[in-house]
Amino acid sequence: MQLNLKNPLVFFDLETTGINIVKDRIVEISYVKVFPNGKEEVKTRRINPEMPIPAESTAIHGITDEDVKDCPTFKEIAKSLAAQIEGCDLAGFNSNRFDIPLLVEEFLRAGVDIDLNKRKFVDVQTIFHKMEQRTLAAAYKFYCDKSLENAHSAEADTYATYEVLKAQLDRYPELENDIKYLSEFSSFNTNVDFAGRMVYNDKGEEVFNFGKYKGQRVEDVLKNDQGYYGWMMQGDFPLNTKKVLTEIKLRNFNSK
Structure with missing residues (x-):
């Protein structure tokens, strides 16, 4: 199903040094920017986290210190990235609980205070868990009948998430093809701050x-x-x- 969009919708995924929103850093960001007319823009960037990547994290996403040593830091790309997502709603898999809070932390550390108050956030994982109870690979298989190759590659995960949301709208006619509705449906609570404190x-x-x-x-x-x-x-x-x-x-x- 073609998404019914008023604003561009950015599906994004982060690979990181770990899962601590305060202490960990981004090593790769990938996004699919979907415009209201259906046009898609895909981009992936490796980032130097300015800290060692733990072996257990490398075991998940395959990114090593050597891979990112010559890459720009987040601070060096922060302004251009903020410009690329300006005026866009955001979507991801477990993004409301992890990716968005961590991304906001990176922007604040870089001195770039992006205003997300008027943005809509669609968490495809929440929709999936409310409807079926699974993981991204299982969601991709269940909704799209495809196997997720290169799992924990940010770009593969991002594009799979985009496909899953379209398939969810096809499968569940009770879901409205409207980003405001999907944002509200995929929110477990009404956080004041992104970490839910x-x-x-x-x-x-x-x-x-x-x-x-x-x-x-x-x-x-x-x-x-x-x-x-x-x-x-x-x-x-x-x-x-x-x-x-x-x-x-x-x-x-x-x-x-």
Whole structure:
């Protein structure tokens, strides 16, 4: 099924040094940019992570330190990459929980503050798990009747994800061919920050989603425990989480 798009939709996949959003780095990014008229633009870039790639990560994606030693750093490509995805909605496989939070961290470390507030995020894995409960290779076989060659190659994974979403729309007529709908359907919760340390409650209020203040309103915690903000800012939390927390703190300060 041809996707019904109002904005370009960028399917992307990251290969990384590991799975820690704060500490790990991107070693390869691949995307398929699908335009409303059906035109496709494919690009893959290797990136020097400026840190050793652990052997266990190389065992998964096959990328070694030698492969990326002469590649540009993320900071060197950040502005051009931000321009390439400007005005686009984003899609991926497990992207809401991993790829998007890690990508945002890389942009913030590079000093490029991209605004994703008006973007839609379609997580094909979430749609798959809600409908069938599987993995990307199984999803590709199930929906497209194809075997996923070169699994954990960013480009192969990215294109498979694109094909899976189109096949999901063919298989499930109850799914609307609309990116806003698919974005809402593929979201497990309403995160305030990309890592989900803060979420919106059923009243639309920002509440903490972890620790001793889980379920409590962020603005109440910042007011009643003034040291908590400092603890989080000094802690091992994603830069995006710290940025959002600071915005909430300043918003409440300015409203006084």
